[in-house]
Amino acid sequence: MDVEKPVCGPGEALIRVKYGCICGSDQHIHKGEFHPRTSTPMIMGHEFGGVIEETGAGVTGWEAGQKVAPDPIIWCGKCPACLKGHYPACTSLRLIGVDLNGGFTQYISLPVSMLYRVPAAIPDEHAALVEVLGIGCHAKNRAKVQKDDTIVIWGSGKVGHSILQAVRTVTGNRVFMVDILPERLAVGPKHFDNVITINALEEDPVGRIREETSGKGVDIAFEAVGHAHVIENRVNPVRGCIQVVSGGGKVCVLGLGNEVSPVLFKEMIWKEATIISSRVSHGEFAEVITLMEQGRLKPEALISRKMHGSRTQEAFEILERDPAGNIKILLDFGTS
Ligand SMILES: [Zn+2]
Numbered sequence: 001m002d003v004e005k006p007v008c009g010p011g012e013a014l015i016r017v018k019y020g021c022i023c024g025s026d027q028h029i030h031k032g033e034f035h036p037r038t039s040t041p042m043i044m045g046h047e048f049g050g051v052i053e054e055t056g057a058g059v060t061g062w063e064a065g066q067k068v069a070p071d072p073i074i075w076c077g078k079c080p081a082c083l084k085g086h087y088p089a090c091t092s093l094r095l096i097g098v099d100l101n102g103g104f105t106q107y108i109s110l111p112v113s114m115l116y117r118v119p120a121a122i123p124d125e126h127a128a129l130v131e132v133l134g135i136g137c138h139a140k141n142r143a144k145v146q147k148d149d150t151i152v153i154w155g156s157g158k159v160g161h162s163i164l165q166a167v168r169t170v171t172g173n174r175v176f177m178v179d180i181l182p183e184r185l186a187v188g189p190k191h192f193d194n195v196i197t198i199n200a201l202e203e204d205p206v207g208r209i210r211e212e213t214s215g216k217g218v219d220i221a222f223e224a225v226g227h228a229h230v231i232e233n234r235v236n237p238v239r240g241c242i243q244v245v246s247g248g249g250k251v252c253v254l255g256l257g258n259e260v261s262p263v264l265f266k267e268m269i270w271k272e273a274t275i276i277s278s279r280v281s282h283g284e285f286a287e288v289i290t291l292m293e294q295g296r297l298k299p300e301a302l303i304s305r306k307m308h309g310s311r312t313q314e315a316f317e318i319l320e321r322d323p324a325g326n327i328k329i330l331l332d333f334g335t336s
């Protein structure tokens, strides 16, 4: 689709997009599952990075040539959650690329208040991954991961792997990753030490984790499965998380599945376990950029393949066809 180059309004910066990344929610939008929230035609993309080309009237402190990562969240500032400073739970939360035009394009003009500075030393490709790594960092912060915590991440897709990267900046202790796709499970141990993978089709994750931890369980369990498959002789992921945390442990849920997940509360109460939820990010862009600068994240571990932006449609088809072999597809919008 051809669109006009946007005009840089007051308080805005015109950004030349370099790379964008497809999110799981983009795949749902692409399949029409976000109707009527998302209307067409619309430019998708909430994970992207680029370089400022021009600044609008009244903008100070931002220069052309500055590499940026835009935080796609727009919150209202007036609802009870926003007034409490808890904007990820804003009741009228909107995202660029979901509720209004986004970054899968060559140019976008955005208020500078949405931008984070990315140092020149960080590759353009990685600037597009700040958003998704922010999801992992937010979950890590919500669960208050401590040094030496043992962890299970149930679901090793885009979100699960971003959580793995985030928790690895805090704890070097064992991280278990549960999934049913061996190709996805293989990614974690390839890039990080002390990652133990469990294929839930082959063995019971609850039994295996208990065995590996001498019955103690893990300190924190993250549920990042989303639309869970029913597997015979296995409890659902949320209940599995509850069953494998130790006394006083924490379960952090992120998966946005539509299914009801039955839990037996006494399994939680006996342990005085805590359930936490985590949605989008809460300004973790700054933390991610600092961690990238310090070389403590491995953004390239998330990238399964790179394609030109003109092949975006094909990229969506590949993700649908081969979810196992593709964690993140990076789209190149910077070259023509
Ligand atoms: Zn996303």
Ligand SMILES: [Zn+2]
Pocket: 075, 076, 077, 078, 079, 080, 081, 082, 083, 087, 089, 090, 091, 092, 093
């Ligand atoms: Zn609000």
